[in-house]
Amino acid sequence: MNQDYIQADEWSIIEEGFDKQHVKASESLFSLGNGAMGQRANFEETYTGETFQGSYIAGVYYPDKTRVGWWKNGYPEYFAKVLNAPNWIGIKVFVNGHEFDLATCTKVSGYKRELNMKEGWHKRTFSAVLPNTIEIKVEVTRFLSLKLDEVGAIEFKLTLPNSDAEVSFVPYLDSGITNEDSNWDDKFWNTTNVSTSGNRAFIEAHTMKTNFKTCAFMQASLDYNGKSIQGKLEESQENFISMKFSQKIKRGEDLTLVKFGGYTVSRNHDEGELVSAANQALDQASILGFKGLLEEQKQAWANIWEMSDIVIEGDIKAQQGIRFNIFQLNQTYLGTDSRLNIGPKGFTGEKYGGSTYWDTEAYCIPFYMATKDEKVARKLLKYRYNHLEKAIVNAQKLGFSNGAALYPMVTMNGEECHNEWEITFEEIHRNGAIAFAIYNYYRYTGDYSYIPEMGLEVLIGIARFWHQRANFSGHKKKYVILGVTGPNEYENNVNNNWYTNYLAQWCINFAIEQLGRVKEGYPNDYKRVVGKTNLTPTECEAWKKVADNMYFPYSDEYKVFLQQDGFLDKDLVKVSDLNKTERPINQKWSWDRILRSPYIKQADVLQGFYFFEDNFSTEELEKHFDFYEPFTVHESSLSPCVHSIQAAKLGRMDQAYQFYLRTSRLDLDDYNKEVEEGLHITSMAGTWMSIVEGFGEMRVINDQLSFNPRIPEQWNAYSFKVNFRNRIIKVKVSADEVTFEMTGEKGILIMVKGKQRELLPNNKLTVG
């Protein structure tokens, strides 16, 4: 895909012209979601060209049996894959008995697709000439309702500009679907009932093995000149049901089919009540009608944007980028259900599987903390607390004991479900991100209560893990951590990854600090937790010994911490000296070549500098940034945002801006040539950070918000809002000044460019 494929627009993603080569990419980019379900932007009508069909239900997954040539002890039995759910959007369209299919039309003109992010809907308009020479004009609008999150709505409007003909619509449900991404050749849906009632139909199906019960449903109605045309049941098979609506129409007349559809699932309803719940949802949708439900949709999105919008003036592409990121994050996770989490591809694809990675703690929590109520972030923390026992079991599998906890690299339900040894067994820094998020949550919200109630137990399990995972090197006379994979997954099984060692040390110190604080301030919780975990002072001393004597690889020559032992033995050719045809290296190079190269997939040492910036001087940051960035290929979506933030801090606004574009338009401009597989959802929170924490340099320092805003020269102004301790603070930055406004009852002290200022309700504060 080229960079100009998507039209620049402040509020919409727009594609003009129909190009079969772009269908799969656009199916990703125009995806819809409402937190409870989501789907790729597949066409409603039959399409026989290349397509990647996907409709997903939050929390519904399938366990792919782990299949490897050589089993290694400790492998999880399965990999939980995001699962393509029964299709409810399908509407076959026939004109004089000939099926309409964009892949076979002799001409397609005026094709335009719009994803309206402001209002939360997707629309296609075009004219097409069928092989039988009849031309049709089509306008199809679709959205997944935020108001009724089990329901989606489609309005399919068809006109015949040049001829009379009989038009038939065949809306259907289909549970005979497959997955794009593995599931090998397993059948994974078991359809138990196909039924119909009036203009409604239902397919009840449950997932094999995991036994999630679902009911896919639909209701269809056809309008012809304000008259409702009756449909009839067409086909009812084992896993398919369709209705048929036919009408002869004259040139210039139009027909409008409205289809409501969606899923009810056993996560939310008694499993015997799925059909009746579906009927209720359809009743509610019917009362509002397509237009009424769409109005509700606009309002619901307006409410989301009211709090989370970032406005950029003077740079449409940058504006479009950030809104795309915020929109997709909100389509994926709204913080309403503590059993859910934020899958790396959201509802836009299947790759990676699982719903929860360290991305949630490292990237997403800051976004949700600032743009929603703090309860949303607390829900995400609680999710990990709920999985603590499973993290302990996971660590036991790998040979750890005494309550040491290793959180899974990938999970749906707390169990590890990733099966590459170098990741599952070795990418243990994830444990650190979870501890960091506890710290970050408290730092931002001031709500300490999570720690005595739940967090302390998590911190103890994590400290125990690090204590056991390190070993004393008689050679170095220090504790070392051998055989790990850092955030830079282009290195596997390395020794003394600086980031991991640093996190390990930090986690132990943080746990000990919180033990002290809880002991003092929450003696009952302390007693409960110490009793439950059998923690003794001797054990804490043993932890401390490891933290105090941790080894950190360092180069005297370059005066930088080394990403890992031996990093300087590599052939240190900078990325800029690589031939462009070699990139992305993960598509061009064999794995061994990547591993022995110096190339960094995503910030690793710099990720540590990002988390713990207070512990390093700006000069140190600059030295490390200048050493590592030239070797960084940013082939992880999580990389550019951290670099953007750090470049901004170093006052390198051009570089920060380039990284900003790369993170915000990663998918829109398909930097890594993989958008067909789906969007990179979790890194989208990093895009938000790159504006707020990067350009805005927002920090929390000693319970105060601090800002040191900069602006890229390409922009006239930008503004964002954050929810900080029950105040909504709006920040607007232009080249000349920064203005702050707040809503809330009481004023607040903030730091601006190093100086303390008082911000009062309804009283604009301007700093020149």
Added chain:
Amino acid sequence: MNQDYIQADEWSIIEEGFDKQHVKASESLFSLGNGAMGQRANFEETYTGETFQGSYIAGVYYPDKTRVGWWKNGYPEYFAKVLNAPNWIGIKVFVNGHEFDLATCTKVSGYKRELNMKEGWHKRTFSAVLPNTIEIKVEVTRFLSLKLDEVGAIEFKLTLPNSDAEVSFVPYLDSGITNEDSNWDDKFWNTTNVSTSGNRAFIEAHTMKTNFKTCAFMQASLDYNGKSIQGKLEESQENFISMKFSQKIKRGEDLTLVKFGGYTVSRNHDEGELVSAANQALDQASILGFKGLLEEQKQAWANIWEMSDIVIEGDIKAQQGIRFNIFQLNQTYLGTDSRLNIGPKGFTGEKYGGSTYWDTEAYCIPFYMATKDEKVARKLLKYRYNHLEKAIVNAQKLGFSNGAALYPMVTMNGEECHNEWEITFEEIHRNGAIAFAIYNYYRYTGDYSYIPEMGLEVLIGIARFWHQRANFSGHKKKYVILGVTGPNEYENNVNNNWYTNYLAQWCINFAIEQLGRVKEGYPNDYKRVVGKTNLTPTECEAWKKVADNMYFPYSDEYKVFLQQDGFLDKDLVKVSDLNKTERPINQKWSWDRILRSPYIKQADVLQGFYFFEDNFSTEELEKHFDFYEPFTVHESSLSPCVHSIQAAKLGRMDQAYQFYLRTSRLDLDDYNKEVEEGLHITSMAGTWMSIVEGFGEMRVINDQLSFNPRIPEQWNAYSFKVNFRNRIIKVKVSADEVTFEMTGEKGILIMVKGKQRELLPNNKLTVG
């Protein structure tokens, strides 16, 4: 399995008593093979207990599609798996209509199983009481003919000691078989024809994907009191055919069913001629009859033993061990077909897949060179020459160029077919073993011709690989080799594995040396090879620069070369201090724990000392042996033999003896608790080396054989023969003296304990 399960016997493997728990282990241990086919010692009659059914045809394999969670560039598309072939041994037995099955008999007594290694046959004798209370006495003899290597023979003798009854034999062929080891759920045999002719039957089937055509065949005849009983076709299905022979017999009478069976394959016959070839093979077998064919078998094995036997006096278990190893090697590979190689499990199991590993060059060639004609070793070298182009393509896949060759880690046909990245992409030392074998072959046989004819090209491809694979470390100011897996596969993706670096240096130097020698002595070959490879002096200089400046990790503290960078950072707890319940660690520990431990799967640095012992003093060997052996768990079958040889060299005969038992009785005593999966064939050549090169300390020094024999105190004497440059030299070692005898036309100078001696034909040389 316990150590005393197999009866000690000089010439036979004997199991007494029927134990269902041991069936799978015994199926491995009693396996039969004749180089062209082989099979686990499955019962002929139906057995419903736990069993691992396996019958294998040399060179017939199936490509399992590579299935990994995350595809890495360079992965081979498939893993060639050893394939269970149609069953031809099956004979159902019914007594008064009740099927005989050892799993359901109410009593089994006098059960004895013997694998007679001297004569090459397998026999079971026992009495069993069927659920219908009838007792039967059974004696079943089976062998795979060396004389007619497409044919196997079974004699099934049944007597009724206590009652009259009707006995039916139902010999059958069955191509509806599955694989024990993956092939996922693929169907992999396609049966095309099932036919019968008189007392013969045929199933023609070909492998899916690889399209190897085979005909499994059988012929059966029943003898009752010297009278031949006619059978009739019983069942003929899509992939099954059986005949039925029934006879009422009286108490004390016996019935003998003789079944010939086997395979004809398209590797050896026109694919339209497989049935007629089968008929010819059966004709030949019929002429000889079971007894005649068995006599031929005894003679053929006598010929093999004549040259390859090692006699150990005074230690039956040691004797049995070495013969078991020599027997199995000869069952697996006889050196008659240069398209075949020596699979790690031979015909005894499916694990590992592929037929060719570096085991062939590092372990098997010395055995075959000394116990067969030198042409056999040359065939094995030629096998690799034939695959040079594929090795170049393999290297290209991984990003190498200019004719660099990387031989596959595992192959059936020259293509890489292993798909763990840490092995396939990184265990590159295999390239060195192939170069070493060229050197070793020439050193032993004195036949230089392979090098100008073929070997030089191989050496150039390998040198090019090492040159490109190393990189200059600006930090170390040396060439380093990053991201490798050494012979010790309990380390992955390490930097500067000493063994690999040493081999790389040696390969380059050896290639350059041979280039000089060929240029001088074989100018036409030189011209041809240089022309074909576009080799220039500048390129050789570049190689040389890498070799001359290779980095070797070394510890000043311990005065040893380090297995790899960072080895000393490990928690250096010796194996002897590990709790026994933790072992074998590959069954008890997670992979990450193994990787970060100091434990060594098999000799790594010591493997280098073994290959290149002339380059190190005995003191250096001792220092390295004492440093590394205490961390070695020997969980690779290839480990104890090298240690035995080196312990003997260091005069530590007790330790050498223990390692000898471990290598020679690895499977018989099931040291690694995995014999059910099949035998460790390639390491059996290491057992041979541990006597000849270890206790006998046989070397070739400047074109002379040299001996420095020692004897374990548990032995009275041992003797072996080697074929050295057209002389057969027999060596017998006792505590007091060593005697040498030779056959051949001309005498030869040998070194004994450092002194030169002349050995003349038919003239015993005794050294006190």
